[in-house]
Amino acid sequence: MATFHFLDWFWLIAFIALMIGSGVRFYRLGKRSESDFFLAGRGLPWWLPASSVYATHTATDTPMWVSGVVYKFGLSGLWYSFYAAWCSISAFVSTKIFRRSLAYTQAEWQSIRFGGMSGELLRGWVAGWQVFLNMFILGWVGIAMGKVCNYLFDWPLWIGLIVFSAACAVYVLAAGYWGVVMADFQQGIIAFIVIVIVSFWGVHAAGGPPAIIDKLTAMGEAGKLNPLNFTGLFAGDFPVAWFVTMLIIGILGGLGMGTAIDWFPEAQRIQSARTVKDASWSIWAGSALVILRNAIWAVAILGFFVLYPDLTEVKDYEMAWFRLGFENLPAGMLGFFFAAIVAIHISTISTHLNLGAVYITRDLYHHYINPEATQEKLVRVGRIGTLLLLLGSFVFGSIMENITEWLIFALWIMAAGVWLPGILQVMWWRFNGWGYLSAWVFNLVFSWLVVWVLPAFGVLPHLRDYQQFWLLMLLGAVVFIPVTFLTKPEDMDRLVKFYVMSRPVGWWGPVKREAIRRGLIEGGER
Amino acid sequence: MNLFRKDWTPAEADEWTIHDTLAVVISPLIYVLILIGASLAALLMPVGFILLAIGAVLFFIMIKVINPKLTAISEGYEKKQKQYIEELEKKVKWED
Numbered sequence: 001m002a003t004f005h006f007l008d009w010f011w012l013i014a015f016i017a018l019m020i021g022s023g024v025r026f027y028r029l030g031k032r033s034e035s036d037f038f039l040a041g042r043g044l045p046w047w048l049p050a051s052s053v054y055a056t057h058t059a060t061d062t063p064m065w066v067s068g069v070v071y072k073f074g075l076s077g078l079w080y081s082f083y084a085a086w087c088s089i090s091a092f093v094s095t096k097i098f099r100r101s102l103a104y105t106q107a108e109w110q111s112i113r114f115g116g117m118s119g120e121l122l123r124g125w126v127a128g129w130q131v132f133l134n135m136f137i138l139g140w141v142g143i144a145m146g147k148v149c150n151y152l153f154d155w156p157l158w159i160g161l162i163v164f165s166a167a168c169a170v171y172v173l174a175a176g177y178w179g180v181v182m183a184d185f186q187q188g189i190i191a192f193i194v195i196v197i198v199s200f201w202g203v204h205a206a207g208g209p210p211a212i213i214d215k216l217t218a219m220g221e222a223g224k225l226n227p228l229n230f231t232g233l234f235a236g237d238f239p240v241a242w243f244v245t246m247l248i249i250g251i252l253g254g255l256g257m258g259t260a261i262d263w264f265p266e267a268q269r270i271q272s273a274r275t276v277k278d279a280s281w282s283i284w285a286g287s288a289l290v291i292l293r294n295a296i297w298a299v300a301i302l303g304f305f306v307l308y309p310d311l312t313e314v315k316d317y318e319m320a321w322f323r324l325g326f327e328n329l330p331a332g333m334l335g336f337f338f339a340a341i342v343a344i345h346i347s348t349i350s351t352h353l354n355l356g357a358v359y360i361t362r363d364l365y366h367h368y369i370n371p372e373a374t375q376e377k378l379v380r381v382g383r384i385g386t387l388l389l390l391l392g393s394f395v396f397g398s399i400m401e402n403i404t405e406w407l408i409f410a411l412w413i414m415a416a417g418v419w420l421p422g423i424l425q426v427m428w429w430r431f432n433g434w435g436y437l438s439a440w441v442f443n444l445v446f447s448w449l450v451v452w453v454l455p456a457f458g459v460l461p462h463l464r465d466y467q468q469f470w471l472l473m474l475l476g477a478v479v480f481i482p483v484t485f486l487t488k489p490e491d492m493d494r495l496v497k498f499y500v501m502s503r504p505v506g507w508w509g510p511v512k513r514e515a516i517r518r519g520l521i522e523g524g525e526r
Numbered sequence: 527m528n529l530f531r532k533d534w535t536p537a538e539a540d541e542w543t544i545h546d547t548l549a550v551v552i553s554p555l556i557y558v559l560i561l562i563g564a565s566l567a568a569l570l571m572p573v574g575f576i577l578l579a580i581g582a583v584l585f586f587i588m589i590k591v592i593n594p595k596l597t598a599i600s601e602g603y604e605k606k607q608k609q610y611i612e613e614l615e616k617k618v619k620w621e622d
Contacts, residue, residue, distance in 0.1 A: 078562075088553040088556070089550045092553065092596075096596075100603055100610075102610055210570065213571075225569070275600040275603075276603050276604075277596040277599070277600040287557070288557065291557050291561050292561075295568065296568060298565050299565055
């Protein structure tokens with residue numbers, strides 16, 4: 001249990017006051033319109049959404065997760081966090097296309113790309129799924145904060161779950177996305193500085209870099225220093241087959257939209273950038289910082305491994321980075337460290353509060369319930385949505401221990417079977433709304449069969465995660481490709497409008513020729 | 527073919543060219559170099575610093591190759607953005 005002194009409390013209180021103050025400061029901007037409350041008026045320079053990408057993806061549970069995989073696999077474990085690499089391609093492909101569509105959300109984009117009933121069904125489905133998912137993530141991250149506070153102060157879990165999320169909600173309710181992105185900028189800087197300080201402090205505590213290398217070698221664990229420490233082509237904990245699958249999912253996923261869970265918060269940051277170029281560089285730079293952060297963490301975790309090599313329980317070694325800070329930092333710095341943990345925590349909370357609210361407001365209320373709503377009314381609904389998400393997250397957080405396995409499964413199935421359709425909807429003109437919808441629906445069925453039902457009856461062996469991915473992709477394709485060809489293509493007028501506005505890449509030949517024929521774009525290849 | 531071309535028109539920049547291909551190949555490579563290079567450099571291993579240096583050079587090349595094109599796309603697009611926003615509100619309306 002940690003003991004705080006005056007200086008520690010000072011850091012913590014000063015920081016929380018700074019965050020809430022920034023929200024109040026941007027209150028007037030946030031309340032102007034729906035666009036301001038959810039996209040900061042589409043006027044941000046690249047470095048603001050970039051810092052928000054970085055801050056959002058640095059959550060309380062992130063160091064636990066990175067600690068877990070690096071403690072177990074060494075530097076090879078870093079590849080578990082390399083899914084963020086989808087941004088490296090997305091920045092120059094799908095980010096441009098999405099920014100040019102001007103859709104507030106991925107759900108809205110579905111109804112720009114696909115028309116008729118299938119487009120509407122997809123919009124409603126994606127919006128509903130995102131409201132649920134954001135509430136779930138808020139609960140997940142919230143309970144992680146509960147665990148940290150329990151470890152530090154012996155508080156009951158609910159205190160950490162509720163107090164900091166509620167404090168964060170003050171500035172999200174007041175200023176919407178303006179508050180989120182401005183606070184993220186400060187939080188991102190504070191968090192990065194502290195990650196560097198604590199990690200290098202931990203490395204120093206382990207004797208410094210040369211000592212870590214020597215000790216790992218002496219322990220017979222030199223393989224932990226090799227980022228490509230494969231255990232075989234298909235065998236072991238880190239096979240080549242898993243690595244290749246991860247690279248394909250992570251990197252090629254950037255060609256599409258919705259191919260990664262992180263796409264959805266990134267979509268909001270893309271639309272909040274003031275130009276297409278700002279959007280591209282914000283996504284690229286924000287994710288590059290995430291990658292750099294993981295590398296710094298990994299070295300600290302190797303230091304922790306050298307200090308405590310015999311931990312076998314995940315719950316023990318996943319706290320590695322936190323323990324390095326709290327067991328080694330001097331008095332006065334502990335409060336600064338905890339303030340940074342609060343920063344890490346509420347930067348993620350604020351994003352998902354506002355992101356869930358945009359789906360409630362823009363895609364459900366504004367689209368289906370009250371299309372003539374005034375801007376004032378929409379901002380009010382945005383605030384009500386924020387509050388609902390906050391309250392829902394408390395419920396999720398309190399039952400998280402019991403439902404995590406099911407919800408991780410839910411997250412997995414949403415990624416596996418719709419990964420390829422997520423790319424095709426961007427790159428292939430003939431792929432239609434019914435094809436994409438069938439991919440979602442049948443993926444639900446196939447994933448239950450492949451992951452749970454068939455192995456339980458001995459029909460199928462228990463497959464590893466990368467094998468499940470390939471099988472689910474194949475099964476999905478057996479459905480969505482015939483469905484696409486058996487149903488009509490999207491209306492050519494809609495496709496031409498979409499093409500001229502967004503200029504997607506890939507197989508868009510017939511649509512491009514029609515756009516040229518109508519004189520909407522210049523013809524001829526360079 | 528000039529890889530470091532600066533004088534793109536918006537219409538030219540909208541077409542997929544070798545510059546885009548180069549950017550999407552170099553970009554993930556830079557991420558890999560950051561990930562491995564930074565972790566090994568923090569352990570004071572010389573190979574880490576070399577990988578980071580290669581990453582920095584590739585980053586510089588990527589900027590030179592793709593940034594002028596992105597600038598041209600942005601300039602062309604932002605002129606039409608207001609009109610597009612008005613069209614979007616009509617197109618995605620539930621009652622249409």
